[in-house]
């Protein structure tokens with residue numbers, strides 16, 4: 076109690092793994108519908124936009140449109156999956172099922188639980204990215220082993236998006252609340268971060284806005300790796316992603332503590 | 338774990354060896370929206386004791402327990418569980434505690450057996466020993482043939498039993514039960530009582546809240562009555578009755594009861610009206626009973642019990 080930082084900084088322990096495994100076990104039971112829901116949609120986007128648009132667009136930044144969009148969708152899909160998990164699913168466990176309250180009767184603390192939920196959201200984002208990577212490889216859109224290096228970056232990014240979603244969950248009074256976040260943050264990021272077309276096509280101020288948010292930075296690192304080259308810079312982008320992630324997990328933990336430990 | 342403890346704590350000695358008190362609470366306070374919901378509670382619960390916390394709805398029982406368990410920040414006072422200060426010692430304490438919360442927190446995404454295994458994993462317990470323990474516990478609470486059932490398919494009584502079995506997974510030294518029998522039918526309640534007595538016999542410390550007086554009288558070594566966040570009495574059940582209330586209760590009904598009692602009651606007796614029935618608390622019931630009978634009334638006589646003490650101390654008016 077004497078050290079002021081110790082009271083608000085999250086201090087998760089390794090026990091968080093038990094919470095992560097709990098979510099994994101539930102997910103495994105619902106593997107088929109969950110796979111269809113989470114991964115079917117990005118693949119449909121990939122095929123529809125890639126084949127449909129690809130013909131009209133031709134090459135972009137020296138690559139076929141299909142390759143271009145595959146490397147973008149792998150990022151946006153991780154964002155969507157992690158956000159969804161950090162909001163709807165985490166909210167259900169927090170507010171509807173009292174799963175977290177049950178955990179608090181054990182040696183687990185809320186810090187463990189919130190951290191585990193963010194790592195779990197990151198894991199689901201990673202799973203969706205791997206699925207898309209496999210499909211893209213089968214379609215011949217990925218040929219360079221560097222694509223595998225994109226996966227740790229995507230895991231990190233998905234952690235950030237999961238933690239941001241948990242901040243929203245901490246404030247939510249019902250599921251409807253999440254629509255605000257999707258409309259005001261997730262969808263703009265999806266459309267303005269270089270997923271479907273190069274960021275450079277947009278007016279300067281929109282670019283500035285896009286670069287103030289994390290997804291554009293994820294795309295900047297992941298696209299070169301997916302398409303067989305090295306990113307021109309890594310650290311500035313990583314700093315933004317990690318910065319958002321760290322701020323979000325600290326804030327989410329503090330808000331959820333305030334909400335549940337009254 | 339536990340590394341963060343030991344910093345900036347004051348006034349609480351940490352002598353080694355088993356503590357004589359399982360739980361020690363001093364001047365505990367909690368305020369919600371300017372209302373002191375727990376207001377200077379002092380309690381000491383001995384190791385191996387079966388302790389009951391009685392109080393009307395909203396008295397502050399759950400809030401007191403939640404502070405004890407590190408689930409609610411403490412606004413004032415000191416709490417020590419198993420010799421460890423709270424909330425600093427929460428992980429260590431909860432490792433050695435079993436908790437049956439007032440409202441179910443079973444995991445609806447899992448079956449009965451999966452609930453047990455997952456809960457064990459939260460304690461870091463896994464493997465063959467735990468599996469054997471789960472089998473044993475499910476047998477004890479009669480849920481062996483429900484292992485594969487989903488939680489939503491269980492009755493209220495089954496859920497409570499599973500919650501108890503789950504709370505015992507870590508072989509706790511202290512078990513805390515918040516209204517474990519509310520909403521149970523008599524069979525289920527007696528089944529639970531049997532289990533709690535067994536735990537008591539095996540040396541486990543038990544803390545129970547309830548508003549069933551006969552339950553507290555039946556089970557508890559000692560009882561605290563709490564109202565408006567304060568302990569208003571704390572003793573053995575028999576002593577509470579002996580100390581706080583006349584030994585006999587005459588119950589009389591009917592429209593003439595009121596005037597008859599007014600005229601016949603002895604000056605040391607107390608009369609109380611609940612709906613259209615009168616209760617007379619007295620040390621000498623025979624004389625009054627004869628007089629009421631002579632006026633054509635039919636009084637019934639019983640010994641005073643804990644419920645009478647409770648109503649005397651907390652008042653007869655309705656609570657939410």
Ligand SMILES: Nc1ncnc2c1ncn2[C@@H]1O[C@H](COP(=O)(O)OP(=O)(O)O)[C@@H](O)[C@H]1O
Pocket residue numbers: 337369370374392393394395396397398399400401
């Ligand atoms: N989280 C909370 N926020 C505001 N008031 C609360 C909260 N929890 C409990 N209270 C209030 O504190 C009082 C005591 O509640 P509680 O400890 O649950 O009583 P009991 O368990 O004895 O029925 C009640 O008036 C209740 O409304």
Ligand SMILES: [Mg+2]
Pocket residue numbers: 398399400439515
């Ligand atoms: Mg209560």
